[in-house]
Amino acid sequence: MKALVKNKTWEVMPLPKNRKTVGCRWVFNVKLNSDGSLERYKARLVARGYTQTYGIDYQETFAPVAKLNTIRILLSIAANLEWPLHQLDVKNAFLNGELEEEVFMDAPPGFENHFGGNVCRLHKSLYGLKQSPRAWFEKFSKSVKNQGYTQGQSDHTMFIKSSGTGKVAVLIVYVDDIIISGNDEEEIHRLKKCLSSEFEVKDLGPLRYFLGMEVARSKKGIYVSQMKYILDLLKDTGMTGCRPSDTPIDPNLKLGDITQGTPVDVGRYQRLVGKLIYLSHTRPDIAFAVSMVSQFMHSPYEEHLDAVYKILRYLKNTPGKGLLFKRCSVRNIEGFTDADWAGSVTDRRSTSGYCIFLWGNLVTWRSKKQNVVARSSAEAELRAVANGVCELLWVRRVLKELQLEFEAPMKLFCDNKSAINIANNHVQHDRTKHIEIDRHFIKEKLEDGSICMPYVPSEQQIADGFTKGNFRPKFEDLTSKLGMVDIFAPT
Incomplete structure (x- = not known):
C-alpha cells in the first residue's frame, strides 16, 4: 500500500453516475532465487480486469515482448565479441504505466473504512488491468528514447544506441526484465543510472537466470539451459522415477x-x-x-x-542439455531447411523445418506442419525454403540494426535438387503455378545476391531432425551439430 500511495496510483473520489467499478484482490506469493531458495515474500494488489468493458475501461491491450530468437542472437554476438551481459529488474513495473482511460476501482480489501464509501480513480496501471502491459511499455520506451536510443524495427523491444566510433549499447526488455549488452561500458553505466533515477530498478549483475533459463559463462562461451525447469516439470508430473x-x-x-x-x-x-x-x-x-x-x-x-x-x-x-554459444572465427549466416513430404497421416500435409546459425551458433529454429497439401516433394521443400529465406532476412535485419558486419551471401542449404533447380530457373513452369509466389520470392533473393542455395546431402542435412523422428545414432549426431551439450554430464 505504501508503494501504491507513494506512486500516486489513484485518486479517492465518489463514483460518478452511470459508471461501474472494477473489483480487486490481494495476491500473496513468494519469489525464489535461481537455486530454489527464498528471496522474499510478495504482496500484490491485482485488479479484476475481466470485468472491464471494451471502449469504456480500456481500448488497446497489445504490448510487445522480446522475441527469444532476438535474445539468442544477442547471446551469440556476446559470446563472439566478448560483450558483457547485464540484467536489471524493474520493481512494480506495471505501477509506472499511465492510463489514458478513466478506470474506477473498488477500495482494496481490508481498507474499506479508510475510503469511507469512495472509490479509486486510477491514474497509473495495476496488475490485472487489460491495458497494463501496453501502458508500462509506452512509459518505458518513451524514457529510453529520451536517452538517445532508437527502437529496433526487427524487434520492437530492442533499443540501440551507437556512438559512430564503433561503440554500441543494446537494451532488450521482456515485460519487467531487462538485458543490457554492448561494447560501450560508459554508456551502459550511464543507462543504468538513468533508469534507476526514473524507475525502481534492481541491478541483478551479470546475466545468470532469465525467464526460467539458466545462463552460465566461461572462456568456452555462454551456456543456456533449463535444468531446474525440467526437474520441476518431472516432479510435478510424477515422472522423477520414470x-x-x-x-x-x-x-x-x-x-x-x-x-x-x-x-x-x-x-x-x-x-x-x-x-x-x-x-x-x-x-x-x-x-x-x-x-x-x-x-x-x-x-x-x-x-x-x-x-x-x-x-x-x-x-x-x-x-x-542446453545450447552452447561459442566463439567462432567465421562471421557468416547459414541456414538449413528440410521438409517431410506428406508426413501427416491425418491430412497428408508436409512438415517444414529450418534452423539458422549466426556466427557458428544456433539462434533460431522451427518445426511446423504446412498450411496446404503439397503435391510433390519438390513443392514441399520449396515452401520450406521460402520460410527459411524469411528467417535469414530477419536475422540479417537484426545485425544491420546493431551495425555488425557479416559475410554475404547468406547460405541456405537444401537437400532437394529439384527445389534448387526450380528456384534458380528463370523459365516459368506450368507445374509451379500454384507455388508461384514462393518461387518468385526465392528467385528474387537469389538474383540480388542476398542468399545462395548450396546442395547438401541428406545425411548431412541438420534440419532433418525438425521434420521427422530419428533413431538414436542419427539423432545424437544431429543434436551435437546443433551445438547442444550437457555440461552436467560426467566426463
Missing part, C-alpha cells in the same frame, strides 16, 4: 486423430504441452516431438498422452 528414453519420439510412430480409444483430460494435456513448448526455446532436440503432440490439444487421447510421456522420459535422460 525409465529414461534415448529419443523424444519413436521414429515409427504416426500420430493422427483418433475416434476410438480412451480420451484424456483436455486441460491437463494442454498445460503439459504448453510447458513443453516453452521448454523448446532452449531444447531444439524436442522441437519436432512437441510440434507433433501440440496438434492434438483440442481432442487428446491416451496415445497422444503416451507420446508426451515419451518426451518427458527423454528429458529425464538429459535434464542438463
